[in-house]
Amino acid sequence: MGDMTIEFSWNWLGITALVLDFIIRVVAVIVVPRNRRPTAGMAWLLAIFLIPYIGVIAFLLIGNPKLPRARRRKQYDINVYIRQTTRDLVKANLTSNAPAWFRSVVTLNRNLGSMPLQGGNTASLIGDYEASLHAMAEEVDRAEQFVHVEFYILTCDRTTKPFFDALERAVARGVTVRVLLDHFASWRTPDYKHTLKRLTTMGAQWALMLPLQPFKGKFQRPDLRNHRKMVIVDGAVAYMGSQNMIDRSYNKPGNIKRGLQWQELMTRVEGPGVAGINTIFLSDWYSETGDVLSHEVGLLDARPVGDLELQVVPSGPGFDGDNNLKLFLTLIYAAQRRIVITSPYFVPDESLLAAVTTAVQRGVPVDLFVSEIGDQAMVWHAQRSYYEALLRAGVRIFQYPAPYILHAKHFTIDDDVAVIGSSNMDMRSFGLNLEVSLMVRGREFVQEMRGVEDGYREISKELTLAEWLKQPLRSTVLDNLARLTSALQ
Secondary structure (H helix, E strand, O other): OHHHHHHHHHHHHHHHHHHHHHHHHHHHHHHOOOOOOHHHHHHHHHHHHHOHHHHHHHHHHHOOOOOOHHHHHHHHHHHHHHHHHOOOHHHHOOOOOOOOOHHHHHHHHHHHHOOOEEEEEEEEEEOOHHHHHHHHHHHHHOOOOEEEEEEOOEOOOOOOHHHHHHHHHHHHOOOEEEEEEEHHHHHOOOOHHHHHHHHHHHOOEEEEEOOOEHHHOEOOOOOOEEOOEEEEEOOOEEEEEOOOEOOOOOOOHHHHHHOOEEEOOEEEEEOOHHHHHHHHHHHHHHHHHOOOOHHHOOOOOOOOOOOEEEEEEEEOOOOOOOHHHHHHHHHHHHOOOOEEEEOOOEOOOHHHHHHHHHHHHOOOOEEEEEEOOOOOHHHHHHHHOOHHHHHHHOOEEEEEOOOEEEOOOEEEEOOOEEEEEOOOEOHHHHHOEEEEEEEEEOHHHHHHHHHHHHHHHHHOEEEOHHHHOOOOHHHHHHHHHHHHHOOOO
């Protein structure tokens, strides 16, 4: 009798498991693909079907690519406010000598990110890591009213200490200093606690971006991060680009052992466009603290100082659309003469891959600069899985030499437009990270960026299709497996 009871129990457990497995699969087919890219939906369904329980747990933890509803509502309120306060700028800054397609790109950015095009600016590039840090510190030393600092990774180490010293001097002379840093990214650095203590001791106002603090009621999908990098001084000067506020090695023992050094590109902006960059900081400050600093928006007051036209394009899971991806696609399809792309993590979705390869096929040369080596194994292998398709289409791939990680994020379209910012060309930046891009129209700025690109080309090695086809099978298999995981959003 006892054996029959045990056998019945096991049979009942087996039937229950089968029913539960069936329910999970049916529910997954209904829920997972909803409002999701087909590739992402298929990747999640494969994970759930092949490893049901682990797949379900992973989906519940990181399956929602949007910020909490309250946070998205704040972003909506911010967008409405920006539209209302910049209504008069829309027509005032549309120039007559722009390419025929430029007006539609400006309209796209305005509809998606709310920010207007602003003329009358100057901008210059800084590609030297140490020089960029010193320039930002010197700018802070000139501050009279406020300094706004926002970085994905912000840490006070030996390399960045002069910048923190400048912040401390600014506070001491009565300048308001506000600092935002991404919680998870900065928390992973060795000097995290020291950094927060330093900010508190100097008297700076600071807040964590997208904090993972469930016991304080602050939690969202863990890998939704704020990836922006900006410094704004008095609303007159701004710095933005790819560089984090940390030592060039990122202070990781593995990086130091390999001798890795990050190569970045920042831009220094003056003119009305600075207020647009500052507005992104103010929106993030409001999202994290609830404080409205509307008196510091100042979009209508800045005086023209140059000829460049700028448009700030915020993007991320707080918006309904992929603002950065749609901007990139529109510009690539608009190009008529030349496209040069620099991206440390180039993992395109179908639309971006089609845009880049189609550009070459319609006679527009495309150069792509990437790193010879990677700092993130899975992303690096996923990126490599696209090399054959790109090379066969005629894209020229240049590999920036080790031990440097080419972390700069920018591209140029013809001789007319350049884009620089924090956004990579991968699934993370398109769907999971809060990013900020700066679209710049002006021949002199494009020429300066071409000079940077030419510098990359001089020291990089061009990858050929013949060379790539010699890759061992194990590398191809690993690349393709990494490509599958990159679709999980």
